[in-house]
Amino acid sequence: MFGRRPAQSDNTKYYDILGVPKTCSADELKKAYRKAAIVNHPDKGGDPEKFKELAQAYEVLSDPEKRDIYDQYGEDALKEGMGAGGPSMNPFDIFESFFGGGASHPFGDFGRGSSSRGRRKRRGEDVVHPLKVSLEDVYNGTSKKLSLSRNILCPKCKGKGSKSGASGRCGGCQGQGMKVSIRQIGPGMIQQMQHVCPDCKGSGESISERDKCGQCKGGKVMQDKKVLEVHVEKGKQHGQKIVFRGEADEAPDTETGDIVFVLQLKDHTKFKRKGDDLFVDHSLTLTEALCGFQFALTHLDGRQLLVKANPGEVIKPGQSKCINHEGMPMYQRPIMKGNLYIQFQVEFPEAGALSPDQCLSLKAILPSRSAPKLSQATVDECEETILYDVNMEEETRRRQQQHQAEAYEEDDDEDAGGQRVQCTQQ
Ligand SMILES: [Zn+2]
Ligand SMILES: [Zn+2]
Numbered sequence: 001m002f003g004r005r006p007a008q009s010d011n012t013k014y015y016d017i018l019g020v021p022k023t024c025s026a027d028e029l030k031k032a033y034r035k036a037a038i039v040n041h042p043d044k045g046g047d048p049e050k051f052k053e054l055a056q057a058y059e060v061l062s063d064p065e066k067r068d069i070y071d072q073y074g075e076d077a078l079k080e081g082m083g084a085g086g087p088s089m090n091p092f093d094i095f096e097s098f099f100g101g102g103a104s105h106p107f108g109d110f111g112r113g114s115s116s117r118g119r120r121k122r123r124g125e126d127v128v129h130p131l132k133v134s135l136e137d138v139y140n141g142t143s144k145k146l147s148l149s150r151n152i153l154c155p156k157c158k159g160k161g162s163k164s165g166a167s168g169r170c171g172g173c174q175g176q177g178m179k180v181s182i183r184q185i186g187p188g189m190i191q192q193m194q195h196v197c198p199d200c201k202g203s204g205e206s207i208s209e210r211d212k213c214g215q216c217k218g219g220k221v222m223q224d225k226k227v228l229e230v231h232v233e234k235g236k237q238h239g240q241k242i243v244f245r246g247e248a249d250e251a252p253d254t255e256t257g258d259i260v261f262v263l264q265l266k267d268h269t270k271f272k273r274k275g276d277d278l279f280v281d282h283s284l285t286l287t288e289a290l291c292g293f294q295f296a297l298t299h300l301d302g303r304q305l306l307v308k309a310n311p312g313e314v315i316k317p318g319q320s321k322c323i324n325h326e327g328m329p330m331y332q333r334p335i336m337k338g339n340l341y342i343q344f345q346v347e348f349p350e351a352g353a354l355s356p357d358q359c360l361s362l363k364a365i366l367p368s369r370s371a372p373k374l375s376q377a378t379v380d381e382c383e384e385t386i387l388y389d390v391n392m393e394e395e396t397r398r399r400q401q402q403h404q405a406e407a408y409e410e411d412d413d414e415d416a417g418g419q420r421v422q423c424t425q426q
Pocket of ligand 1: 200204
């Protein structure tokens, strides 16, 4: 009645295990499980395998959705994930959810010390991978195929580790999976420590040498290669996660963790992204800045945008212009787009590029806005100064670093202006 898995999946086994007809009600199901679980509880000398099967059957049949899947497609459908969960639950958890842990427990000593907490179904660790994407990738959307190796439950023994599907109770922990040790940490003070049983690594089971599965050698898991197709949607941000639920390493009695990809947006040579907006730098010659310009800007999807000055427009160094709705597509509503900002640099002629004659011609053309001429007397009264070349970006960065350093070293603030920048004369 219990034990061997049928060669092909049927959809009556769970009913047989609980000894109920296929038409039974939820209440009849409960009663049947309650009765059988108490009799077969390993703490009462019952067979752990039977106990497990009861829990498995009850878990499926008590869930209307899973029962439906089971009735229609059988046990294998549940294992294939249609009912999420499948047969990897912890029988003790089910038992406990039924009878409750602690004082009102039908077995006085159950749930004490080697508490049921240790038997709760573990959750496997999530596996986190960085996923490098280009700005083009998140502008256009893309999908990447990644091959990953992971542990899966041995397909031959379905993660049981044994040929027969059975396993005995671990002698090291009496099938509890956990061991409790008590140590004295002070006069009259005792600390109770709970740790995973080293003999069975927490499974509570042991498999005889003869019965070990030939494929996994009793290890229950195998290495497997899997190709995941990761869809990177338009507009995804740096640091955003793409989660593959339950695709991490499988382990017996463990809820499989997730594979999590964290997007790492690579720097782009031309565009910078801030939220949904894009920024691009463009250099103009002085002539273009004064007399107008026109150029083609290749966008992230290969389109050529024609960018041109309005008639009569003069662009000042550092000035920005905006093209509406040519920024990044917005995440999950890619029809909407941010803005594209163009920051203009103006390349002035090098020193000495203009002859005195050309300067005179320019003076004649350009509006004169020079300050009133200083009298010789004023000049004589002024102090002489020297103008050095500076890189203002660097200056600002240095000032910020200094600021931070000061914030960290509050107790050492007497030298606040400490490292003054020395500009080199050229
Ligand atoms: Zn053990
Ligand atoms: Zn195996």
